[in-house]
Amino acid sequence: MQKHVIITGASRGIGFETAKYLASKNTVVTAIARSESGLNELKSFNNENIFTLQLDITDPQSSETINNHLTQNELFIDGILHNAGLLINKPFMELSDADWESQFRVNLLAPVMLTRNLLERFNKNSHILNIGSMGGYQGSSKFPGLSAYSATKGGLSILTECLAAELGSKNISANCLCLGAVQTEMLEQAFPGFEAPVQANSMAEYIGDFLLTGHKYYNGQILPVTIGNPT
DSSP states (O other): OOOOEESSTTTTTTHHHHHHHHHHHHEEEEEEEEOHHHHHHHHHHEEEEEEEEOOOOOOOOOOHHHHHHHHHTOOOOOEEEEOOOOOOOOOOGOOOOHHHHHHHHHIHHHHHHHHHHHGGEOOOOOOOEEEGGGGTTTOOOOTOHHHHHHHHHHHHHHHHHHHHHHHHTTTTTEEEEOOOOOEEEHHHSSTOOOOOOOHHHHHHHHHHHHHGGGGGGGGOEEEOSSSSSSO
């Protein structure tokens, strides 16, 4: 039986490449993003295994839209990849309240709301996989300009441990992959000229495989995925 996964932030970067990879492996993917053009490109890549939903995951109505999609297409959830992220690179004293709030909404509160509101559609032995950051990994090197981003990703790591503790009775696992620098549009926008040691399509294969099988060996784990000492 085909597995079905949900991927947020799927119109570019790691989310886009992971959706392509999993669809090519005969996994049904619901790809979620705000960008219509990126989603259309995904759909053209594999129309049979990819559903697309253009929406803002910070909108309180987004869960209802996703639930309606799942019901209409008789889909349940074997895995959800909370990949959508927002990075604002500013010194701590220059970060506005709006900068903090927007990053918390995308990086932490949206995964909270989607997980809670979609929980009844999860299959047994399903997997919640959060995409964290080495910036939010305790004990890692921290960098100027990333205090809000790192704090939100640190919160996502702790949320992962809490979900594993609370959802174990439902046979739902949760893990967090704390990524080092990966060459994506978000990284390029935040750090112009910086060249990451890992490409998005390469990381996507690792993440896609881990989403499908990693919970057989891990639960409630915060796992660094890095070479060197990246952001």
